[in-house]
Amino acid sequence: MSSSAQSIDSTIKGLLSSDPFMVLEHHTLTRPQILSAAYYLSLALPSKPIVFNLYTQRDSFLVMLLAVAMKDGVSILPPDTAENTLTQLFHSAVSETAGSVFLAVEQGQYASLEGHEALRFKSIDFTPLYAKPLVEEALLCSAFEKALVAPIWLFTSGSTGKPKRVVKTWQEMMLLALQAIKRFELMQPKCFVATVPSQHMFGLETTIFWPLFSKASIWAGRPIFAEDIKSVLAQSIHCPVLISTPLHLKKLTQFELDWKVSDLMVISATAPLNHELAETIQSQMQAKIFEVYGCTETASIASRETLQSDDWSLYDGNQLLIEEESHFCEVHLPSLSKSYPLQDEVESLSDKSSFKLLGRRSDLIKVAGKRSSLMNLNHHLLGVDGVKDGVFWVDDDGERLQALVVSDLTTQQIKQALSKSLDPVFLPRPIRFVTKIPRNALGKVQYQAVKKLMSKGS
Amino acid sequence: MTPEQKEIAEMIIEAVNLEDISVDEIDVNEPIFNDGLGLDSIDALEISLELNKRYGIKIKSGDQNIGNIFASVASLSDFVQTNKQA
Numbered sequence: 001m002s003s004s005a006q007s008i009d010s011t012i013k014g015l016l017s018s019d020p021f022m023v024l025e026h027h028t029l030t031r032p033q034i035l036s037a038a039y040y041l042s043l044a045l046p047s048k049p050i051v052f053n054l055y056t057q058r059d060s061f062l063v064m065l066l067a068v069a070m071k072d073g074v075s076i077l078p079p080d081t082a083e084n085t086l087t088q089l090f091h092s093a094v095s096e097t098a099g100s101v102f103l104a105v106e107q108g109q110y111a112s113l114e115g116h117e118a119l120r121f122k123s124i125d126f127t128p129l130y131a132k133p134l135v136e137e138a139l140l141c142s143a144f145e146k147a148l149v150a151p152i153w154l155f156t157s158g159s160t161g162k163p164k165r166v167v168k169t170w171q172e173m174m175l176l177a178l179q180a181i182k183r184f185e186l187m188q189p190k191c192f193v194a195t196v197p198s199q200h201m202f203g204l205e206t207t208i209f210w211p212l213f214s215k216a217s218i219w220a221g222r223p224i225f226a227e228d229i230k231s232v233l234a235q236s237i238h239c240p241v242l243i244s245t246p247l248h249l250k251k252l253t254q255f256e257l258d259w260k261v262s263d264l265m266v267i268s269a270t271a272p273l274n275h276e277l278a279e280t281i282q283s284q285m286q287a288k289i290f291e292v293y294g295c296t297e298t299a300s301i302a303s304r305e306t307l308q309s310d311d312w313s314l315y316d317g318n319q320l321l322i323e324e325e326s327h328f329c330e331v332h333l334p335s336l337s338k339s340y341p342l343q344d345e346v347e348s349l350s351d352k353s354s355f356k357l358l359g360r361r362s363d364l365i366k367v368a369g370k371r372s373s374l375m376n377l378n379h380h381l382l383g384v385d386g387v388k389d390g391v392f393w394v395d396d397d398g399e400r401l402q403a404l405v406v407s408d409l410t411t412q413q414i415k416q417a418l419s420k421s422l423d424p425v426f427l428p429r430p431i432r433f434v435t436k437i438p439r440n441a442l443g444k445v446q447y448q449a450v451k452k453l454m455s456k457g458s
Numbered sequence: 459m460t461p462e463q464k465e466i467a468e469m470i471i472e473a474v475n476l477e478d479i480s481v482d483e484i485d486v487n488e489p490i491f492n493d494g495l496g497l498d499s500i501d502a503l504e505i506s507l508e509l510n511k512r513y514g515i516k517i518k519s520g521d522q523n524i525g526n527i528f529a530s531v532a533s534l535s536d537f538v539q540t541n542k543q544a
């Protein structure tokens with residue numbers, strides 16, 4: 001048996017442990033309970049289902065994700081839940097497959113889309129599934145092994161404005177997770193709490209795959225408010241781990257709460273965490289602060305302890321391949337036997353296992369953990385009927401988007417039009433109206449001039 | 459719009475940097491999130507921060523139904539009047 005087959009085998013056996021795994025408000029579920037619920041649900045699903053998994057509760061999300069995989073189906077995790085995105089993806093899924101396509105959502109969520117002429121909804125009551133007897137171990141293991149080839153579709157925002165699909169199988173997600181589990185020593189019990197959604201790569205790996213294949217448990221809810229996060233962290237029976245983003249963490253520190261948690265570990269991603277914020281988190285929460293680096297194609301590939309080092313350490317075995325002249329960089333992931341190009345320019349350090357991040361290759365932006373590009377956003381802005389010209393702009397904090405617009409429409413009209421195709425985090429605030437967008441002879445926006453116009457208005 | 463509702467509308471505008479909207483443009487019965495002002499979960503966190511600073515209110519998702527509290531400026535204003543620290 002090869003070493004990777006061996007690690008797959010022992011990882012699957014680990015799923016039979018009766019340790020707490022999904023922590024809900026009044027009880028916990030073990031891995032066999034979640035696997036059994038998924039098995040029962042899979043029996044009720046049509047063959048080869050195509051499911052948009054929009055659950056916010058992690059237990060519902062995982063049970064559905066696994067049930068779909070057990071039924072040889074495809075799980076789709078949309079880049080956002082704007083009506084146009086869902087409709088577009090839904091149409092392309094329907095046209096590509098003969099299978100049954102539906103949106104799996106919590107009752108009452110996306111109420112405005114219910115009864116939509118094109119989208120089919122399904123709500124499932126999970127409580128009876130959890131109450132059923134556990135499925136026999138051998139049957140669970142074989143159902144799980146079969147599910148390993150099933151694909152999960154994730155999305156990045158392409159530069160053309162069309163989301164780009166990234167496909168990862170369960171087995172790939174598992175092998176990627178094993179590297180992170182080793183890095184963060186997750187075979188020692190820990191309690192994860194996450195503010196990020198499970199539908200994006202950073203959320204998917206940290207809220208589902210790392211805990212599933214390690215000894216960590218995960219809080220099933222997605223707490224947003226400071227008091228909620230504090231009380232959930234305080235309930236942890238092992239070392240708590242908070243998974244979040246710089247933007248969310250910054251807001252949390254402004255509450256100046258007495259966190260009273262011990263041995264807290266914070267893992268942040270989606271944007272660099274600056275030292276000042278990291279220091280505030282450390283002193284307020286008594287936490288050790290880590291960041292992970294990666295992208296949708298690779299999941300996380302490297303990490304750093306923010307206050308210890310500016311350099312990133314690759315997870316064990318990962319290698320960077322850098323072309324000297326062009327600085328073009330690929331990362332080789334031995335776990336998947338594949339290489340992927342990186343969007344950032346990096347400088348490899350002499351030990352080969354660490355690197356410095358030099359900057360973005362393109363105009364990709366991230367707001368509140370969601371990714372788009374200025375080109376994509378501008379494309380939507382210019383698509384609004386009544387907008388003559390316009391450009392998005394990110395302030396120096398990189399936190400919020402602003403827009404400069406030539407139009408007779410009102411702010412509200414522009415926002416309403418944009419909200420049909422963009423996730424709310426990408427809506428510009430404020431929108432400033434001008435008579436002309438500064439562009440050069442080639443029509444390229446002159447950002448220095450935009451910056452001046454923006455600062456004048458504030 | 460009552461004076462209490464106006465105060466909440468002003469607070470929201472300031473908290474989430476909606477400086478291009480004036481208080482008069484806000485319909486107190488419109489949803490604050492998604493369909494109305496297009497706010498997201500980070501905005502909810504920012505608004506909860508303001509409620510904490512100004513009124514000593516600690517928002518928890520277990521409070522009644524958080525969706526109902528944040529449903530509109532009118533409902534948020536009612537919640538603040540009932541729960542603010544004297």
